[in-house]
Amino acid sequence: MKIICNFLIYLLLSLRYRITLKGLAALENNNKPILFLPNHQALIDPVIVMNSLYNRFSPRPLADENQFDHPLLKLLARKLNLIAIPDLAVSGRMAKEEVDAGLDEVVRALNAGDNVLMYPAGRLCHSNLERLGGNSGVTSIVHRVPDVRLVLLRTRGLWGSSFSRASGAPSFFRVLKKGVGDLLVNCLFFMPRREVCIEVEEVADFPRKAGKREINRYLEEWYNCEPDRNRIVPRFWWKGSKPLFRPEPSRKTVIRETHTIPERISNQVKRKLSELSGVQEVNDQDSLTDDLAMDSLVLVEFGCWLENEFGFSPEQLSTLTTVADCILAAAGFMVGMTAQEIKPATEKWLAPVEECTLTPAEGSNIAKVFLNQARKNPDQVIITDQISGDKTWRQLILAIYAFLPFITKIPQKRVGIMLPGAVSAVISWLAVVFSGKEPVMVNWTTGIRNMQYSLENLGVEQVITARAMTGKLENQGIDLNLLSVKWLYLEDLASGISFWRRIVSLAKSRFFWWGLEKAEIADTAAILFTSGSESRPKAVPLSHANLLANVADFAKVLSLSANDRQLGILPVFHSLGLAGTVILPLCSGLRTVYWPNPTEGGMMARMIQEYRPSMLITTPTFLGGILRAADKEKLSSLRLVFSGAEKCPEHLFSGLNDICPQAVLCEGYGVTECSPVVAVNSIEKPRPGTIGQILPSMEWLLVNPETHIPVGPGESGKLLVRGPNVFSGYLGDVPSPFVEHGGHLWYDTGDLVYEDDGVLVFAGRMKRFVKLGGEMVSLPAIEHVLTENCDCSVNEPEIAVMATADEEHPELVLLTAMDIEREEVNRIIRKAGLSPLHNIRMVRKIEAVPLLGTGKTDYAALEKLM
Numbered sequence: 001m002k003i004i005c006n007f008l009i010y011l012l013l014s015l016r017y018r019i020t021l022k023g024l025a026a027l028e029n030n031n032k033p034i035l036f037l038p039n040h041q042a043l044i045d046p047v048i049v050m051n052s053l054y055n056r057f058s059p060r061p062l063a064d065e066n067q068f069d070h071p072l073l074k075l076l077a078r079k080l081n082l083i084a085i086p087d088l089a090v091s092g093r094m095a096k097e098e099v100d101a102g103l104d105e106v107v108r109a110l111n112a113g114d115n116v117l118m119y120p121a122g123r124l125c126h127s128n129l130e131r132l133g134g135n136s137g138v139t140s141i142v143h144r145v146p147d148v149r150l151v152l153l154r155t156r157g158l159w160g161s162s163f164s165r166a167s168g169a170p171s172f173f174r175v176l177k178k179g180v181g182d183l184l185v186n187c188l189f190f191m192p193r194r195e196v197c198i199e200v201e202e203v204a205d206f207p208r209k210a211g212k213r214e215i216n217r218y219l220e221e222w223y224n225c226e227p228d229r230n231r232i233v234p235r236f237w238w239k240g241s242k243p244l245f246r247p248e249p250s251r252k253t254v255i256r257e258t259h260t261i262p263e264r265i266s267n268q269v270k271r272k273l274s275e276l277s278g279v280q281e282v283n284d285q286d287s288l289t290d291d292l293a294m295d296s297l298v299l300v301e302f303g304c305w306l307e308n309e310f311g312f313s314p315e316q317l318s319t320l321t322t323v324a325d326c327i328l329a330a331a332g333f334m335v336g337m338t339a340q341e342i343k344p345a346t347e348k349w350l351a352p353v354e355e356c357t358l359t360p361a362e363g364s365n366i367a368k369v370f371l372n373q374a375r376k377n378p379d380q381v382i383i384t385d386q387i388s389g390d391k392t393w394r395q396l397i398l399a400i401y402a403f404l405p406f407i408t409k410i411p412q413k414r415v416g417i418m419l420p421g422a423v424s425a426v427i428s429w430l431a432v433v434f435s436g437k438e439p440v441m442v443n444w445t446t447g448i449r450n451m452q453y454s455l456e457n458l459g460v461e462q463v464i465t466a467r468a469m470t471g472k473l474e475n476q477g478i479d480l481n482l483l484s485v486k487w488l489y490l491e492d493l494a495s496g497i498s499f500w501r502r503i504v505s506l507a508k509s510r511f512f513w514w515g516l517e518k519a520e521i522a523d524t525a526a527i528l529f530t531s532g533s534e535s536r537p538k539a540v541p542l543s544h545a546n547l548l549a550n551v552a553d554f555a556k557v558l559s560l561s562a563n564d565r566q567l568g569i570l571p572v573f574h575s576l577g578l579a580g581t582v583i584l585p586l587c588s589g590l591r592t593v594y595w596p597n598p599t600e601g602g603m604m605a606r607m608i609q610e611y612r613p614s615m616l617i618t619t620p621t622f623l624g625g626i627l628r629a630a631d632k633e634k635l636s637s638l639r640l641v642f643s644g645a646e647k648c649p650e651h652l653f654s655g656l657n658d659i660c661p662q663a664v665l666c667e668g669y670g671v672t673e674c675s676p677v678v679a680v681n682s683i684e685k686p687r688p689g690t691i692g693q694i695l696p697s698m699e700w701l702l703v704n705p706e707t708h709i710p711v712g713p714g715e716s717g718k719l720l721v722r723g724p725n726v727f728s729g730y731l732g733d734v735p736s737p738f739v740e741h742g743g744h745l746w747y748d749t750g751d752l753v754y755e756d757d758g759v760l761v762f763a764g765r766m767k768r769f770v771k772l773g774g775e776m777v778s779l780p781a782i783e784h785v786l787t788e789n790c791d792c793s794v795n796e797p798e799i800a801v802m803a804t805a806d807e808e809h810p811e812l813v814l815l816t817a818m819d820i821e822r823e824e825v826n827r828i829i830r831k832a833g834l835s836p837l838h839n840i841r842m843v844r845k846i847e848a849v850p851l852l853g854t855g856k857t858d859y860a861a862l863e864k865l866m
Contacts, residue, residue: 061080083106186237527540
């Protein structure tokens with residue numbers, strides 16, 4: 001039966017390929033196991049090679065399990081007795097054990113007498129030359145099975161085909177589907193054939209006892225002795241069969257600039273790379289594979305160190321190709337381009353609409369405003385992303401109806417949502433809102449300790465998430481089993497929707513919206529958490545009225561039009577992400593495309609180029625990543641960039657102006673408790689270095705921090721605000737943030753501000769936290785953990801955590817009289833469950849922590865010491 005199937009595959013291949021085998025007939029078939037080592041020109045060559053070898057040698061293929069994530073291919077994998085391993089560059093550090101297990105299985109198979117087919121490069125060729133870099137798989141196997149027979153296969157003729165990377169990143173099933181159509185047009189038998197030659201040789205001079213550098217160099221020389229040409233074979237018989245040769249595609253060399261990164265970070269990364277690679281002198285533009293000979297296993301080890309040391313690690317280690325990439329990753333900039341293919345924007349997404357000014361619809365809560373907005377044009381695309389694709393207003397209604405039964409039967413009034421900015425997060429939030437429950441937005445970046453405290457404090461027992469999300473966190477070493485919650489996986493919920501419910505939901509989305517119109521909506525639209533100045537996060541309930549007031553003000557200031565589109569990159573656990581990229585689009589009709597990881601500057605630049613958004617809400621950290629990876633062509637659609645959450649450095653204003661001169665960069669200011677925007681610069685006259693003017697519906701006051709008396713013109717004072725967007729107070733036993741002045745209650749922002757010619761200028765924070773990688777990190781939280789776990793005096797503080805004055809790249813510094821090393825400090829921080837963002841970068845020994853007359857730490861004196 002297997003022989004018949006193999007023959008059928010041969011017949012199918014012969015409809016497009018004319019395959020020549022050289023040397024296979026002379027290959028002796030004795031009882032000694034063979035390790036077949038081919039080059040990898042195209043996605044189709046494993047099919048051709050296996051078809052050529054199977055009847056005589058039946059080799060077990062070693063392959064990336066992600067390439068077989070399809071029902072048909074999974075069946076084929078079982079029939080071929082496939083040895084599957086994950087792609088470490090994509091799957092991350094937790095897959096290292098699976099790779100080791102896969103290599104162990106190869107060794108067992110060879111020792112048992114089986115033949116094995118393994119691609120030494122482990123990936124598709126990016127040019128007409130095979131590059132193995134620092135891969136160590138072949139070396140490991142040859143050293144463990146020294147008497148294995150080594151047979152090399154050199155494929156020629158596939159470079160330039162649709163299955164190769166000569167024209168970009170190919171998709172196997174997309175190319176296959178297109179090829180089937182071409183065969184039908186050519187009446188099956190008349191399609192021009194591509195000449196493919198496979199040379200087979202059992203090498204006798206293979207350097208079996210050498211290290212990976214010499215072995216890889218030997219293999220590369222053998223594969224690349226006569227480089228293939230980039231050939232195009234006509235797809236239709238009437239165009240003839242003579243191949244056309246194209247020049248090799250040019251490869252852009254992206255120069256990563258690291259001069260703005262603190263030298264301490266750069267040197268630390270280079271020392272680690274030198275330690276892992278054995279290369280003494282490491283330079284910024286060195287390739288990790290070619291110059292440092294780092295393979296995937298070593299790269300995973302570096303990724304683990306990066307995450308533990310700096311709190312940043314790319315989702316795909318394949319984004320790290322040079323030393324400069326690693327330095328930027330340590331500073332929170334993921335500008336490397338991933339291998340992920342960007343799905344093109346649809347015509348429906350890009351289609352212009354009738355021009356008008358976007359304003360929020362009428363309604364007493366966000367649910368009613370959303371429904372009223374949806375009625376205006378129910379079949380217009382409103383949100384999209386790379387996974388879910390385009391979603392119209394009506395499709396959102398359908399999704400709400402489909403998921404609502406799962407949410408309504410949750411007994412607790414609060415439901416957690418742990419998802420990145422994406423269509424799935426929007427649908428989940430809407431479903432919880434329409435169920436009458438309160439959405440609790442879970443911030444996974446603060447560490448397991450704060451997550452556990454936040455969820456338990458609010459009585460959250462069930463959290464909506466996705467397996468891809470939890471898998472990513474587990475790959476980063478976050479043990480989610482420590483959280484006593486039930487995970488509601490969207491994948492499981494979707495598969496549990498019955499056929500009947502789908503039909504009913506479809507009918508309701510088409511004809512019956514009254515079920516959603518009559519839903520009882522909770523007063524609280526979302527509960528978020530502050531990083532705050534205290535040791536524990538505080539729960540901030542934002543009402544529908546709070547968020548609607550802020551969205552109305554924000555939309556008025558930004559002057560949005562119906563043909564504006566937005567790229568949403570901020571996570572929904574951020575108040576700015578929730579209000580600006582979820583609620584603003586749903587209430588005003590601002591079309592929004594989502595990208596889930598705001599640290600991937602290169603991918604966001606590509607998304608802007610493809611989806612043509614005119615607006616971006618971001619933070620300076622994430623904007624810097626985009627500008628590092630972009631050019632004028634990629635960002636040509638942008639007209640407005642709103643930056644908040646931290647002070648925007650001057651070089652970002654000039655950098656955006658150089659690359660994107662038509663865009664206006666408006667800096668603003670906000671706090672979670674104010675839903676969140678408080679002030680923003682005018683689009684007509686933005687003033688760099690200021691936070692603009694207070695929103696129209698708000699009142700503000702600057703008072704002396706000590707006397708609470710209003711300050712004079714130009715003087716710095718503590719900012720007090722009041723208005724419909726200000727929340728009502730924290731949940732739980734937390735001191736009130738409100739102060740009384742002039743017969744009114746004002747929210748105390750804890751931030752120092754002064755007025756300059758009608759606009760406000762941020763002057764500093766009284767609360768002690770610092771922005772790292774787009775996240776607020778509480779300095780008292782770190783002090784609290786260290787005080788609890790170090791041998792500190794009960795009566796007097798012996799430690800203090802400060803931040804360096806670098807606005808763009810602040811670093812955490814521990815000042816202490818104790819004899820303790822940085823490694824021990826960070827071990828305590830990790831053990832306590834804080835995320836690596838809280839890691840101390842430097843320990844400074846001082847004689848004693850300065851104290852105020854009250855016995856509390858004198859942080860002003862410490863600032864002078866810093």
